[in-house]
Amino acid sequence: MKAMSNRKVSSHRARDKSARAGNLPEQIFLWEILIRLPPKDLIRCRAVCRAWRRAVTARDFLLLHHRRQPSLPLINRRTSTGEPRWSNIAALDHRATQAAQQLQPVARLDGSNVSVKASCDGLLLLAEGGLRATPLDARCSVCNPATRQIRHLSSQLKGHAVLGLYRHQPTDEYRLLLHRLCSPISMQVFELDHHHMPPRRIECTREVLCYPLASSTPLLLRGNLHWTWHTLAALARQTESKTKTILVFDTTAESFRQMPSPPDVHAADLFDMDGVLGMYSWDNGDRSTVRIWVMQDYETQVWSPKCSVECWKESPMPEIPLTQERRSLVMAMFEEGNVRLLLASGGSLLCVDTQGKVLWSSRDDGHSLSISKHFLKQSIVSHAFFPELRVGMNAWPFG
Structure with a gap:
Protein backbone atom coordinates (compact mmCIF):
# COMPACT_ATOMS: atom_id res chain seq x y z
CA MET A 1 0.00 0.00 0.00
CA HIS A 66 0.37 43.64 -12.02
CA ARG A 67 3.26 46.12 -12.25
CA ARG A 68 3.96 44.94 -15.81
CA GLN A 69 0.41 45.66 -17.00
CA PRO A 70 -0.27 48.82 -19.05
CA SER A 71 -2.24 51.62 -17.46
CA LEU A 72 -5.20 52.16 -19.82
CA PRO A 73 -7.58 55.15 -19.81
CA LEU A 74 -11.23 54.30 -19.20
CA ILE A 75 -13.83 55.48 -21.70
CA ASN A 76 -17.57 55.91 -21.12
CA ARG A 77 -19.63 54.49 -24.01
CA ARG A 78 -23.31 55.21 -24.42
CA THR A 79 -25.53 54.17 -27.31
CA SER A 80 -26.40 57.23 -29.35
CA THR A 81 -29.09 55.58 -31.50
CA GLY A 82 -31.45 52.63 -31.28
CA GLU A 83 -33.08 50.74 -28.42
CA PRO A 84 -32.51 49.61 -25.79
CA ARG A 85 -30.21 52.35 -24.57
CA TRP A 86 -27.32 51.26 -22.38
CA SER A 87 -23.98 52.53 -21.15
CA ASN A 88 -20.72 50.80 -20.37
CA ILE A 89 -17.10 51.32 -19.45
CA ALA A 90 -14.26 50.33 -21.78
CA ALA A 91 -10.47 50.41 -21.47
CA LEU A 92 -8.71 52.09 -24.40
CA ASP A 93 -5.68 50.24 -25.78
CA HIS A 94 -4.76 51.94 -29.05
CA ARG A 95 -1.85 49.51 -29.48
CA ALA A 96 -4.26 46.70 -30.39
CA THR A 97 -3.68 45.41 -33.90
CA GLN A 98 -7.36 45.66 -34.85
CA ALA A 99 -9.51 48.75 -34.37
CA ALA A 100 -12.36 46.63 -32.98
CA GLN A 101 -10.08 45.52 -30.12
CA GLN A 102 -8.99 48.99 -29.06
CA LEU A 103 -11.98 49.53 -26.76
CA GLN A 104 -11.93 46.54 -24.41
CA PRO A 105 -15.19 46.04 -22.43
CA VAL A 106 -14.78 46.50 -18.69
CA ALA A 107 -18.27 47.03 -17.24
CA ARG A 108 -21.78 47.11 -18.69
CA LEU A 109 -25.16 47.69 -17.10
CA ASP A 110 -28.30 47.58 -19.23
CA GLY A 111 -30.85 50.33 -18.78
CA SER A 112 -28.80 52.36 -16.29
CA ASN A 113 -25.90 54.75 -16.04
CA VAL A 114 -22.70 53.38 -14.53
CA SER A 115 -19.67 55.54 -13.86
CA VAL A 116 -16.21 55.03 -12.38
CA LYS A 117 -15.72 56.98 -9.17
CA ALA A 118 -12.24 55.72 -8.25
CA SER A 119 -9.51 53.36 -9.42
CA CYS A 120 -6.57 51.79 -7.61
CA ASP A 121 -4.36 48.71 -8.24
CA GLY A 122 -6.80 47.07 -10.66
CA LEU A 123 -9.83 47.80 -8.46
CA LEU A 124 -12.68 50.04 -9.61
CA LEU A 125 -15.30 51.79 -7.52
CA LEU A 126 -18.47 51.97 -9.64
CA ALA A 127 -21.59 54.03 -8.99
CA GLU A 128 -24.69 52.68 -10.69
CA GLY A 129 -28.07 54.34 -11.11
CA GLY A 130 -30.37 56.17 -13.44
CA LEU A 131 -29.35 59.38 -15.11
CA ARG A 132 -31.03 61.34 -12.31
CA ALA A 133 -29.42 59.36 -9.51
CA THR A 134 -27.77 61.39 -6.75
CA PRO A 135 -25.01 60.35 -4.33
CA LEU A 136 -27.77 59.70 -1.79
CA ASP A 137 -29.44 56.94 -3.80
CA ALA A 138 -26.67 55.77 -6.16
CA ARG A 139 -25.63 52.14 -5.74
CA CYS A 140 -21.88 51.60 -5.27
CA SER A 141 -19.76 48.51 -5.83
CA VAL A 142 -16.05 47.74 -5.70
CA CYS A 143 -14.95 45.28 -8.36
CA ASN A 144 -11.99 43.67 -10.08
CA PRO A 145 -12.70 43.38 -13.83
CA ALA A 146 -9.83 40.92 -14.37
CA THR A 147 -11.20 38.33 -11.91
CA ARG A 148 -14.88 39.32 -12.38
CA GLN A 149 -15.35 39.72 -8.63
CA ILE A 150 -17.58 42.32 -7.04
CA ARG A 151 -18.68 43.50 -3.61
CA HIS A 152 -21.85 45.60 -3.38
CA LEU A 153 -21.58 48.44 -0.87
CA SER A 154 -24.95 50.15 -1.20
CA SER A 155 -26.09 49.85 2.42
CA GLN A 156 -22.72 50.79 3.94
CA LEU A 157 -22.22 53.86 1.72
CA LYS A 158 -25.77 55.20 1.70
CA GLY A 159 -25.72 58.95 2.24
CA HIS A 160 -22.00 59.29 1.43
CA ALA A 161 -20.09 60.67 -1.53
CA VAL A 162 -17.01 58.60 -2.42
CA LEU A 163 -13.96 60.83 -2.81
CA GLY A 164 -11.21 58.27 -3.41
CA LEU A 165 -9.95 54.67 -3.20
CA TYR A 166 -6.48 53.93 -1.83
CA ARG A 167 -4.24 51.30 -0.23
CA HIS A 168 -3.29 52.04 3.36
CA GLN A 169 0.37 51.00 3.27
CA PRO A 170 0.92 50.24 7.00
CA THR A 171 -1.92 47.67 7.03
CA ASP A 172 -1.98 46.74 3.31
CA GLU A 173 -5.75 47.36 3.41
CA TYR A 174 -7.84 49.07 0.75
CA ARG A 175 -10.01 51.93 1.96
CA LEU A 176 -12.52 54.48 0.69
CA LEU A 177 -12.43 58.15 1.62
CA LEU A 178 -16.00 59.39 2.12
CA HIS A 179 -17.84 62.64 2.71
CA ARG A 180 -21.07 62.26 4.67
CA LEU A 181 -23.54 64.41 2.77
CA CYS A 182 -25.95 65.00 5.65
CA SER A 183 -23.16 66.24 7.88
CA PRO A 184 -21.17 69.19 6.50
CA ILE A 185 -18.36 68.65 9.04
CA SER A 186 -17.64 64.98 8.58
CA MET A 187 -15.00 63.08 6.57
CA GLN A 188 -14.95 59.31 7.03
CA VAL A 189 -12.89 56.26 6.07
CA PHE A 190 -14.44 52.92 5.09
CA GLU A 191 -12.24 49.82 5.32
CA LEU A 192 -13.08 47.27 2.63
CA ASP A 193 -11.49 44.42 4.61
CA HIS A 194 -13.95 45.22 7.43
CA HIS A 195 -16.91 46.02 5.21
CA HIS A 196 -19.43 44.95 7.84
CA MET A 197 -18.27 47.79 10.09
CA PRO A 198 -19.58 51.34 9.64
CA PRO A 199 -17.23 54.07 8.32
CA ARG A 200 -15.10 55.81 10.95
CA ARG A 201 -14.70 59.54 11.23
CA ILE A 202 -11.33 61.25 10.69
CA GLU A 203 -10.20 64.71 11.71
CA CYS A 204 -10.19 67.57 9.20
CA THR A 205 -10.62 71.32 9.16
CA ARG A 206 -13.72 73.20 8.06
CA GLU A 207 -11.67 74.61 5.17
CA VAL A 208 -11.15 71.07 3.87
CA LEU A 209 -14.85 70.28 4.17
CA CYS A 210 -15.73 73.29 2.01
CA TYR A 211 -13.50 72.10 -0.79
CA PRO A 212 -15.43 70.88 -3.88
CA LEU A 213 -14.10 67.33 -3.75
CA ALA A 214 -17.07 65.62 -5.34
CA SER A 215 -16.58 67.48 -8.63
CA SER A 216 -12.88 66.63 -9.05
CA THR A 217 -11.26 63.40 -10.23
CA PRO A 218 -8.77 62.21 -7.58
CA LEU A 219 -5.16 61.53 -8.60
CA LEU A 220 -3.21 59.00 -6.53
CA LEU A 221 0.48 59.89 -6.65
CA ARG A 222 3.39 59.43 -4.22
CA GLY A 223 1.05 57.83 -1.68
CA ASN A 224 -1.25 60.87 -1.69
CA LEU A 225 -4.66 61.61 -3.19
CA HIS A 226 -4.86 64.99 -4.94
CA TRP A 227 -7.87 67.10 -5.96
CA THR A 228 -8.27 70.43 -7.69
CA TRP A 229 -11.24 72.70 -8.37
CA HIS A 230 -13.81 72.73 -11.16
CA THR A 231 -17.08 74.37 -10.17
CA LEU A 232 -17.93 78.04 -10.49
CA ALA A 233 -18.78 78.06 -6.79
CA ALA A 234 -15.25 76.88 -6.03
CA LEU A 235 -13.79 79.68 -8.14
CA ALA A 236 -15.95 82.22 -6.33
CA ARG A 237 -14.72 81.00 -2.94
CA GLN A 238 -11.11 81.41 -4.02
CA THR A 239 -11.30 84.83 -5.67
CA GLU A 240 -9.82 86.48 -2.59
CA SER A 241 -6.66 84.40 -2.92
CA LYS A 242 -4.21 85.04 -5.76
CA THR A 243 -2.92 81.46 -5.52
CA LYS A 244 -5.47 78.65 -5.61
CA THR A 245 -4.70 75.43 -3.85
CA ILE A 246 -4.65 71.69 -4.43
CA LEU A 247 -6.02 69.51 -1.65
CA VAL A 248 -3.82 66.57 -0.65
CA PHE A 249 -4.78 63.52 1.44
CA ASP A 250 -1.89 61.51 2.92
CA THR A 251 -3.08 57.90 2.62
CA THR A 252 -0.63 56.67 5.31
CA ALA A 253 -1.30 59.27 8.03
CA GLU A 254 -4.89 59.75 6.75
CA SER A 255 -4.61 63.50 7.13
CA PHE A 256 -5.17 66.52 4.85
CA ARG A 257 -2.92 69.34 3.72
CA GLN A 258 -2.80 71.83 0.84
CA MET A 259 -0.28 72.76 -1.82
CA PRO A 260 -0.26 75.71 -4.26
CA SER A 261 -1.24 75.46 -7.89
CA PRO A 262 0.15 77.47 -10.83
CA PRO A 263 -0.99 81.11 -10.88
CA ASP A 264 -3.80 82.36 -13.13
CA VAL A 265 -5.34 78.92 -13.62
CA HIS A 266 -9.07 78.33 -13.63
CA ALA A 267 -10.80 74.92 -13.78
CA ALA A 268 -8.05 72.32 -14.09
CA ASP A 269 -7.25 68.62 -13.85
CA LEU A 270 -4.19 66.75 -12.58
CA PHE A 271 -2.31 63.88 -14.21
CA ASP A 272 0.63 61.59 -13.49
CA MET A 273 3.81 62.19 -15.52
CA ASP A 274 5.63 59.00 -14.46
CA GLY A 275 5.76 60.02 -10.80
CA VAL A 276 5.77 63.77 -11.48
CA LEU A 277 2.65 65.87 -10.82
CA GLY A 278 1.21 67.52 -13.94
CA MET A 279 -1.74 69.86 -14.47
CA TYR A 280 -3.73 70.84 -17.56
CA SER A 281 -6.39 73.46 -18.10
CA TRP A 282 -8.23 75.27 -20.86
CA ASP A 283 -6.76 78.62 -21.78
CA ASN A 284 -9.03 81.26 -20.26
CA GLY A 285 -9.47 83.17 -23.49
CA ASP A 286 -9.06 80.38 -26.05
CA ARG A 287 -11.62 77.67 -26.73
CA SER A 288 -9.14 75.32 -28.40
CA THR A 289 -5.90 75.61 -26.41
CA VAL A 290 -4.92 73.50 -23.40
CA ARG A 291 -2.14 74.71 -21.12
CA ILE A 292 0.06 72.21 -19.28
CA TRP A 293 2.25 72.69 -16.20
CA VAL A 294 4.65 70.38 -14.39
CA MET A 295 5.65 70.41 -10.70
CA GLN A 296 9.42 70.34 -10.98
CA ASP A 297 9.97 69.60 -7.28
CA TYR A 298 7.24 67.90 -5.24
CA GLU A 299 8.88 68.80 -1.92
CA THR A 300 9.31 72.54 -2.60
CA GLN A 301 6.08 72.56 -4.68
CA VAL A 302 7.53 74.58 -7.56
CA TRP A 303 5.47 74.68 -10.79
CA SER A 304 6.72 75.59 -14.24
CA PRO A 305 4.82 75.91 -17.54
CA LYS A 306 5.52 73.09 -19.97
CA CYS A 307 3.56 73.88 -23.12
CA SER A 308 0.32 75.05 -24.72
CA VAL A 309 -1.41 72.65 -27.08
CA GLU A 310 -3.73 73.74 -29.89
CA CYS A 311 -6.05 70.73 -29.80
CA TRP A 312 -7.75 71.29 -33.16
CA LYS A 313 -4.72 72.41 -35.15
CA GLU A 314 -4.86 69.30 -37.37
CA SER A 315 -7.90 67.58 -35.86
CA PRO A 316 -10.90 66.69 -38.07
CA MET A 317 -13.15 67.01 -35.00
CA PRO A 318 -15.37 70.04 -34.53
CA GLU A 319 -14.29 72.36 -31.75
CA ILE A 320 -15.83 71.32 -28.42
CA PRO A 321 -18.11 74.05 -26.95
CA LEU A 322 -16.81 76.02 -23.99
CA THR A 323 -18.87 74.35 -21.25
CA GLN A 324 -18.06 72.64 -17.98
CA GLU A 325 -19.08 69.30 -19.54
CA ARG A 326 -16.14 69.68 -21.90
CA ARG A 327 -13.92 68.33 -19.11
CA SER A 328 -15.06 64.79 -19.89
CA LEU A 329 -13.98 65.14 -23.54
CA VAL A 330 -10.27 66.00 -23.10
CA MET A 331 -7.59 64.40 -20.94
CA ALA A 332 -3.82 64.78 -20.65
CA MET A 333 -1.75 61.63 -20.17
CA PHE A 334 1.90 60.62 -20.12
CA GLU A 335 2.81 57.97 -22.68
CA GLU A 336 6.21 56.63 -23.74
CA GLY A 337 7.98 59.56 -22.10
CA ASN A 338 5.81 62.24 -23.71
CA VAL A 339 2.71 64.25 -22.86
CA ARG A 340 -0.32 63.44 -25.02
CA LEU A 341 -3.86 64.77 -25.18
CA LEU A 342 -6.77 62.38 -25.65
CA LEU A 343 -9.83 63.96 -27.29
CA ALA A 344 -13.37 62.58 -27.54
CA SER A 345 -16.17 63.87 -29.74
CA GLY A 346 -19.29 61.90 -30.61
CA GLY A 347 -18.08 58.41 -31.50
CA SER A 348 -14.50 59.48 -32.25
CA LEU A 349 -11.31 59.35 -30.22
CA LEU A 350 -7.98 60.80 -31.21
CA CYS A 351 -4.63 61.50 -29.64
CA VAL A 352 -2.50 64.59 -30.33
CA ASP A 353 1.02 65.49 -29.26
CA THR A 354 2.13 68.79 -27.73
CA GLN A 355 2.45 70.28 -31.23
CA GLY A 356 -1.20 69.52 -31.97
CA LYS A 357 -0.28 66.77 -34.45
CA VAL A 358 -2.69 63.83 -34.64
CA LEU A 359 -0.87 60.62 -33.64
CA TRP A 360 -3.76 58.17 -34.01
CA SER A 361 -7.53 58.14 -34.18
CA SER A 362 -10.33 55.64 -33.59
CA ARG A 363 -14.02 55.50 -34.48
CA ASP A 364 -16.84 53.77 -32.55
CA ASP A 365 -19.99 54.24 -34.61
CA GLY A 366 -23.33 54.16 -32.82
CA HIS A 367 -21.87 55.35 -29.51
CA SER A 368 -21.29 58.63 -27.74
CA LEU A 369 -17.90 58.64 -26.02
CA SER A 370 -16.54 60.55 -23.06
CA ILE A 371 -13.39 60.19 -20.94
CA SER A 372 -13.74 59.08 -17.32
CA LYS A 373 -10.32 60.51 -16.23
CA HIS A 374 -9.54 57.18 -14.52
CA PHE A 375 -7.09 54.44 -15.55
CA LEU A 376 -7.21 50.66 -15.22
CA LYS A 377 -4.03 48.69 -14.54
CA GLN A 378 -5.28 45.10 -14.36
CA SER A 379 -4.46 42.84 -11.43
CA ILE A 380 -5.42 39.31 -10.38
CA VAL A 381 -4.14 39.71 -6.82
CA SER A 382 -6.74 38.18 -4.49
CA HIS A 383 -8.61 40.25 -1.88
CA ALA A 384 -10.45 38.89 1.15
CA PHE A 385 -13.26 41.46 0.92
CA PHE A 386 -14.65 39.87 -2.24
CA PRO A 387 -17.26 37.13 -1.72
CA GLU A 388 -16.24 33.68 -2.89
CA LEU A 389 -17.51 32.81 -6.36
CA ARG A 390 -19.85 29.83 -6.37
CA VAL A 391 -20.13 27.20 -9.07
CA GLY A 392 -22.86 28.06 -11.56
CA MET A 393 -23.18 31.62 -10.28
CA ASN A 394 -21.82 34.65 -12.12
CA ALA A 395 -21.28 37.38 -9.57
CA TRP A 396 -20.47 39.93 -12.26
CA PRO A 397 -23.59 41.86 -13.26
CA PHE A 398 -21.82 44.28 -15.56
CA GLY A 399 -21.34 42.23 -18.66
Missing part, protein backbone atom coordinates in the same frame (compact mmCIF):
# COMPACT_ATOMS: atom_id res chain seq x y z
CA LYS A 2 2.83 2.37 0.89
CA ALA A 3 4.61 1.60 -2.39
CA MET A 4 1.43 2.35 -4.35
CA SER A 5 1.05 5.68 -2.54
CA ASN A 6 4.66 6.59 -3.32
CA ARG A 7 4.11 5.75 -6.99
CA LYS A 8 1.06 8.08 -7.10
CA VAL A 9 3.08 10.93 -5.56
CA SER A 10 5.91 10.34 -8.02
CA SER A 11 3.41 10.28 -10.87
CA HIS A 12 1.92 13.64 -9.81
CA ARG A 13 5.39 15.17 -9.50
CA ALA A 14 6.33 13.89 -12.95
CA ARG A 15 3.19 15.40 -14.49
CA ASP A 16 3.79 18.70 -12.71
CA LYS A 17 7.38 18.77 -13.95
CA SER A 18 6.48 17.83 -17.51
CA ALA A 19 3.79 20.55 -17.55
CA ARG A 20 6.56 23.10 -17.80
CA ALA A 21 7.11 23.64 -21.50
CA GLY A 22 10.14 21.63 -22.60
CA ASN A 23 11.26 21.26 -18.96
CA LEU A 24 12.63 24.81 -18.98
CA PRO A 25 14.35 25.99 -15.79
CA GLU A 26 11.69 27.19 -13.36
CA GLN A 27 13.09 30.72 -13.13
CA ILE A 28 12.89 31.20 -16.91
CA PHE A 29 9.51 29.52 -17.24
CA LEU A 30 7.94 31.52 -14.41
CA TRP A 31 9.60 34.94 -14.58
CA GLU A 32 10.18 35.20 -18.33
CA ILE A 33 7.17 33.40 -19.86
CA LEU A 34 4.19 33.19 -17.48
CA ILE A 35 4.82 36.70 -16.14
CA ARG A 36 4.21 38.10 -19.64
CA LEU A 37 0.79 36.52 -20.17
CA PRO A 38 -2.36 38.68 -20.19
CA PRO A 39 -4.49 38.35 -17.01
CA LYS A 40 -7.17 36.19 -18.67
CA ASP A 41 -4.60 33.73 -20.00
CA LEU A 42 -2.80 33.63 -16.67
CA ILE A 43 -6.03 32.73 -14.89
CA ARG A 44 -6.56 29.84 -17.32
CA CYS A 45 -3.09 28.52 -16.48
CA ARG A 46 -4.31 27.67 -12.98
CA ALA A 47 -6.24 24.72 -14.42
CA VAL A 48 -3.24 23.12 -16.16
CA CYS A 49 -1.72 21.45 -13.11
CA ARG A 50 -0.97 21.96 -9.43
CA ALA A 51 2.54 23.27 -10.10
CA TRP A 52 1.22 25.99 -12.40
CA ARG A 53 -1.56 26.85 -9.95
CA ARG A 54 0.93 27.28 -7.10
CA ALA A 55 3.20 29.40 -9.29
CA VAL A 56 0.60 31.81 -10.65
CA THR A 57 -1.21 32.33 -7.34
CA ALA A 58 1.88 33.31 -5.32
CA ARG A 59 1.45 36.89 -4.12
CA ASP A 60 4.95 38.11 -5.07
CA PHE A 61 4.44 36.77 -8.60
CA LEU A 62 1.00 38.42 -8.93
CA LEU A 63 2.28 41.77 -7.68
CA LEU A 64 5.06 41.79 -10.27
CA HIS A 65 2.61 40.70 -12.96
